[in-house]
Amino acid sequence: MKFNNISIVGLGYIGLPTAAVFASRKIKVIGVDVNQHAVDTINQGKIHIIEPDLDIMVHAAVSEGYLRATTRPEPADAFLIAVPTPFKNGPTGPHHPDLDYIESASKSIAPTLKKGDLVILESTSPVGATEQMSAWLAEARPDLTFPQTHGEASDIRVAHCPERVLPGHVLRELVQNDRVIGGMTPKCSEAAAVLYKTFVEGECVITNARTAEMCKLTENSFRDVNIAFANELSIICDKLDINVWELIKLANRHPRVNILQPGPGVGGHCIAVDPWFIVSATPDEARLIRSAREVNDSKPEWVINKVKLALADYLQSNPTKTAEDVTIACFGLAFKPDIDDLRESPALEIAKKLSHLHAGPLLVVEPNIEFIPSALEHKAQLVGIDEAQARSEISVILVAHKSFKKHLKNKQDDNLVIDACGM
Structure with missing residues (x-):
């Protein structure tokens, strides 16, 4: 043949x-x-x-x-x-x-x-x-x-x-x-x-x-369930005032434990999509798979609530300013590090929601694309790392791009930082 x-x-x-x-x-x-x-x-x-x-x-x-x-x-x-x-x-x-x-x-x-x-x-x-x-x-x-x-x-x-x-x-x-x-x-x-x-x-x-x-x-449902465990753990640890990144590092020292890293959600056209095909075919049986999808799908909203709290803290510390005076910078739009793929991206979803919710300027940094996505056009500005750092009061780190790791480390002293990916 x-x-x-x-x-x-x-x-x-x-x-x-x-x-x-x-x-x-x-x-x-x-x-x-x-x-x-x-x-x-x-x-x-x-x-x-x-x-x-x-x-x-x-x-x-x-x-x-x-x-x-x-x-x-x-x-x-x-x-x-x-x-x-x-x-x-x-x-x-x-x-x-x-x-x-x-x-x-x-x-x-x-x-x-x-x-x-x-x-x-x-x-x-x-x-x-x-x-x-x-x-x-x-x-x-x-x-x-x-x-x-x-x-x-x-x-x-x-x-x-x-x-x-x-x-x-x-x-x-x-x-x-x-x-x-x-x-x-x-x-x-x-x-x-x-x-x-x-x-x-x-x-x-x-x-x-x-x-x-x-x-x-x-295969992708298995990964989704494991990511959901990490994401749910991050929410629990936040409520209990525990550093989830340190906790996972310690727990993973157990020879039979390998907890994944939490993030702002789950994206891409596989892990964020495939489990729903199983749920759709067997809605009464796929209870764990559905729960994992719901945990991961809800994580962007949790990140947005953290941004709202950070904004409230900033305004309380700066009573002469209003929300219109505060610039928020979102670092990363892709669904995972070091690619240009925005499909089902929780980072993009967060940026889009903030563009509707926030009264002040919104900056987005995505080094792997040349043009701002149409959903953010006229609502946000695509800028470089240095400009976003210089202009923003609140930084929301959504994707652990290598370029972010190189430039953002130890440069956020003057900003309120919401780090959704443990960078």
């Missing part, structure tokens, strides 16, 4: 690195995205996201003719779908999985399919999404057969192979991490494993599509 041409639908934080890695193995890759700017940027050998070393790999792939981007799908031997799976209102509430992007991607590639093609859903998805994708494809192409009706004899192979990479280390982890391969039939799994072994140095572990879907959700 040989794949001469691969099409990757969705050229975002996962799709583009995956396309670049395949192209680096001298395989022709057609990248598909509805964003014309992203397509144009990639075809210039540049990138529209921040990920270490990705710019070098994309430039080489485009220059050598192995990677090309377009807005319309073209024929290929394998199709990888890596589009978003956000929320929408549904029977289980506001966190119902939204499969519209997967449906749209499926219907867009359907006309190009031919017998023997492989279709892989990489998007993090609720259990059953791969089967639903295959049903959409079958509806669009009744002239072809699919695994749900023809099993091993199907014309088209379908599988779910979720990514499990860390932003900032995507290129290395795509290659080195084990890969879960969940085909709708054993032959579907076999075909997908052959494809990924093109570049995966870790083990390709075979299972079925539903288990692969649940595996990704389970």
Whole structure:
């Protein structure tokens, strides 16, 4: 089984690195995205996201003719779908999985399919999404057969192979991490494993599509529950006047304890989203997973309340001033350190709420972006570290960027500081 041409639908934080890695193995890759700017940027050998070393790999792939981007799908031997799976209102509430992007991607590639093609859903998805994708494809192409009706004899192979990479280390982890391969039939799994072994140095572990879907959700739910413990612990310690950072350091000296670090919440398109897919499917059973999500989702509001208290303390100490005279600086908008990804970011959520609540100037510092997010436009000012320190009376440290660690240490003597990430 040989794949001469691969099409990757969705050229975002996962799709583009995956396309670049395949192209680096001298395989022709057609990248598909509805964003014309992203397509144009990639075809210039540049990138529209921040990920270490990705710019070098994309430039080489485009220059050598192995990677090309377009807005319309073209024929290929394998199709990888890596589009978003956000929320929408549904029977289980506001966190119902939204499969519209997967449906749209499926219907867009359907006309190009031919017998023997492989279709892989990489998007993090609720259990059953791969089967639903295959049903959409079958509806669009009744002239072809699919695994749900023809099993091993199907014309088209379908599988779910979720990514499990860390932003900032995507290129290395795509290659080195084990890969879960969940085909709708054993032959579907076999075909997908052959494809990924093109570049995966870790083990390709075979299972079925539903288990692969649940595996990704389970991994991120496990992390979410552990972060929720740390975040809840930070709230408890604040009430009991205990330094939570010192406490965790001491508790972690136990050989079987490894408490994570608390923060302003949980962000990103995985940990902040995936657990809700489990809750949505099994609302009566997923009690712990739901509680963890609620703890983490509520942490930004706790940080905002700390800012309100700091503002009240400042005004009490400076009776001649009003809230309009006080400048607040938020340090960090990304969902984790040293990346530009703002998806589901608790830091961004906190900045947005403060922009509505605070009567005075609001400054935001995010060294990994060039333009202020539209949600903060006309409500806050994007500035550098030094300017934020010089102009603000209250500093809210939301993301532990390396540049913050270097410049903020021992420079906050004149400011009230709310440190939400233990920096």
